[in-house]
Amino acid sequence: MFEVDKMMKSQLLESNTNLLLGVLATNPEDFPKIGETQEAVTQMKNSNKVCFFVKPISSQPEPIIELDHIHNDRDFSTLYIGIEDSFPRNLMPTNITYTTDIEGKVKKVKDKLDGKIIVFRPRVIFTTEGKVFKNIDIISIEDGDVPLNTEYLPVPLAPDRRQFEQSLKESKMILFKDFYHNMFQPDYVISEDYLYYFNDGWKKDPSRKNGWMFTAPTEVRKIKIDQKVLRVQQVIGNPGSLVFISEDYLFSLKNEFMKEGMSIYEAEDETIDPHATLTAEALKIPIQSTEPVSKPIQAPKFSALPSSDAHKLELQFLSEMEKQAIAKKLCYEKEDLINFHVSVKTNPITILSGMSGTGKSQLALIYAKTLGLSKDEGNLLVLPISPSYTEPEDIIGFHNTSTGLYVPSETGLIDFLIHAKNYKEQMHMVIFDEMNLSQVEYWFSPFISLLEMDQEESYRELKLWSKDTVCHNSAKYPATISIGENVIFIGTANMDETTKDFSDRLLDRANIVTPQKMKFSAHRQALRDMAHLEQVNSDFVELFRNRGIYRSWNSNSDAWAAFSDDELVFFDGLHDIIQKYDKQKGISFRALERIGMFLNNIPLDENGQCTIARDTAIDLQVKQRILTKIRGSSEVFGGLIGTLSVIGGSPQGSELFELFTSTAANGISHFILTQDEIKRKARELYINDFAS
Structure with a gap:
């Protein structure tokens, strides 16, 4: 039996933080002997669950590579094992949790994964018998419109190019989110429109597990990249922090780095941006840090934009939202996008309703992405609603009088609202996915009245616990949390026999938006027109998610x-x-x-x-x-x-x-x-x- 020492076990467990890519395995000889059949998707032995086998197609953490190399257990496989529990709720194949139809479950899982690229985090498991298994937690599933027959390299993203280059020059610590020390050093980094190539020279900063320092700044080369071409070659690991790029494509750029690549010390021939007057700097908009804080931030004051600038930015926002939708191969009528936007900015809560499969959840996510919101930065929360939710405590938590502690719900809603309170100048969005699987008025009741109050009034506060009681963790979870105008609430709802009706009390406060299904022929034509569409412009992100900018789009007319x-x-x-x-x-x-x-x-x-x-x-x-x-x-x-x-x-x-x-x-x-x-x-x- 192969023994894993304490240090290696610790390193393997740390590997669970990384993001990897994989596809369904195809060679039965590599499959672990845990299934009823030697197929890529099969029933687990002595279980009613479905398992599947994933072949990695991206660079793996060093400890896992070492494990694969030295493991001598004949039952050990270099493949990763997924089970039906590996899917997050929003990607779970329909109706597989409670069914006993094994053949049906196997087919649904196979249909979900076949020909797709799976973005996942490894989950190394040690059994009491000394066995080691490499399971997975699925993060996302790409549609397979990228090459499957190549290796992918993880490429960190550095959002602020000038700060990134300055840190390189001064050999300062650079934090690469989702790129940890148990990975090989990054050969490439993307910052804005530039791809950077590093032959060697990275050192691991011992103070942070994702901190890196570069020791040979004069050796760095960079080239400007065509974002349209790059989109074909990359898989998004985590928006804003990490992408995976085809190794073949990166290899093809080596000559370009050598012949046309620039040093980070060379001056760049910057062209004038036609939208220069709409930059955050030009408009004097305070951009707040997204680093976590222990104390509430005194948000900088926002000076109202001239109406003409606000008008231009709102039109730009709508244009970017349409491009984001088409980039996701989701086509909506422009009128629906505008209707949704106006509903969101003028209502306490907007509900997207309609038949299943029309892209309601995706439309909400596209709106969030256009605003520059993401889960990683703490300003986007997707909260799937369970049929078991029957009271507010199910989504916000409760005060335990026995321990004197406030216990937040696992939904993360309270921590999210605290983040929104601390970062008042950033827009935040909560998406209640399939919100009418349970009776909305039961679990959402504290919010229904609060959201109708004036957003600037101090009494628009969500009560967590009574101030007359003792709460030992009150520093983290105060008695009340104010909900400001920087928080957007959106719900999605299906209307069928499995869902609950909305009450008139909620309907009085909500706009029920039902996007129209585009004609199939029009949808195909829109996809064909994608090649001629101007690419998404990330320069506006800091503007759109600024609370003052967003709220400047609201008219104060009677x-x-x-x-x-x-x-x-x-x-x-x-x-x-x-x-x-x-x-x-x-x-x-x-x-x-x-x-x-x-x-x-x-x-x-x-x-x-x-x-x-x-x-x-x-x-x-x-x-x-x-x-x-x-x-x-x-x-x-x-x-x-x-x-x-x-x-x-x-x-x-x-x-x-x-x-x-x-x-x-x-x-x-x-x-x-x-x-x-x-x-x-x-x-x-x-x-x-x-x-x-």
């Missing part, structure tokens, strides 16, 4: 002034009709005020025209804010919604449909979306005797 007298009369009439059928429903002052805010906040294009036509915007808001509340049985709402027995026809006996096709309605909007939604509800009422 929400009620957004409506004409005729429009207010129309909405009064709509309210009265709904009230005839249910006195608890209708159009609240809050709902109409939010509609007015939406109308006031639609960005103008370069020609001064609204990016969403006013009649379309009113149509969207009626569908998103008013019709969402009208749901129930035909006994209650039959006369309001009507019934639709023939697809393509008009609802019969529908007061709503009559109102929205009236002359008064035509003078306000075309109400196409509203009419289609009424038809959907009427059809549902006809079939199920209930409309959702």
Whole structure:
């Protein structure tokens, strides 16, 4: 039996911090003897779980390479072992956790991983019998539009090029996130638009496990890289900190480094940036550090931007968001992107709803990425909602009166909100994924009222524990946490038999945005046009995520002034009709005020025209804010919604449909979306005797 000494065991456990790439293994002779069959994806022996075998295709930590070399156990494999628990919740193949259909689970896991590149962290495990297993924790799965038949080298990213070069020149410590000492020294580093090549000269800084110092700065060479070409050759390990680049591609650049490469001491021929007037420095925007702190930061004050600059930046933000979406091969109608953006900036919480597979979660993540937010920097939290959540303590934690300690939930929400409080000048975003798997009003109840309060008022505070009690860790977890205007709340929701309805109390405060599925032919054409699309510009990240910049896009115009007298009369009439059928429903002052805010906040294009036509915007808001509340049985709402027995026809006996096709309605909007939604509800009422 192979014995692992204490030092090597410690080094192997430290290797679990690294990021690696892998693919499903193909050689059965290499497979560990733990499965029922000798296949890459199979059932584990004596278990109802599925396992799979991953071949590494990137550089590995030195301790693991040594383990592979000297291990003499005939059952040991150089492959990594994954099990169904290795998937994070957002990547878990559908419905494999509780099913007993082994063949079905095997197929789903294989379909999920076959032909894909797996980004993972190793998880070295030691058994009591002295065996060593190399398991994995999956971080992400790439779609396989990058080469699979090559080795990849991990390449750290240095965000601030000038600071990075200065640290190289002075041999100061450089922290490479996700690149630790148990890896071989980095041969390449990317900083902004430059790729740096290091032949030798790195030393490990003993004070930090990811700290490196370079001792031969005169030997460093750098070349400018084409980001479009690089995207084809790289796999993102961790956005903002580490990528993996094809070794073949890097090898092909060796001559370029020798012939055209620059020294870090050479002056660069910088061209003038056409957006130079919109840089953080030029606009005097305070950029805050993202290093962790033990005390709250006194945030620098922000001076409001001139409206013209704010307007330009908002249009640039929308353009970058569209490019981010297409870069992810996700195509949305521009109107949907603008609708979502305006909803987010004018509402306490925005909920993305619709059929599964339309990219709701991805749209939220694209919005976050365009703002420059990421999990690693602590300003993005993706919180999957479990059906077991029944009270606020499930997401925020509780005060243990026996120990006198505040125990935060494993969701990480409280630590995230503390980070947002400490970094007030940075935008932060929480994404509640599949938020209606549990009844939202149960676990989200403390936030519903808080988010409606004035964002600058001190009473907009989330209570964690009573100040009359003893809390020994109060320095870290105070009695209350204020939630500022730098926190965005977004939810995603599916509407099917497994989910819960939203209450009117929540709907009054939320905008329910339903992105339209693009035509398949239009989607394909958009993907073809990607090659001609200007690449994503990372120069704007520091601007977009600045709270002052983001909030400068909000209009302070009076929400009620957004409506004409005729429009207010129309909405009064709509309210009265709904009230005839249910006195608890209708159009609240809050709902109409939010509609007015939406109308006031639609960005103008370069020609001064609204990016969403006013009649379309009113149509969207009626569908998103008013019709969402009208749901129930035909006994209650039959006369309001009507019934639709023939697809393509008009609802019969529908007061709503009559109102929205009236002359008064035509003078306000075309109400196409509203009419289609009424038809959907009427059809549902006809079939199920209930409309959702």
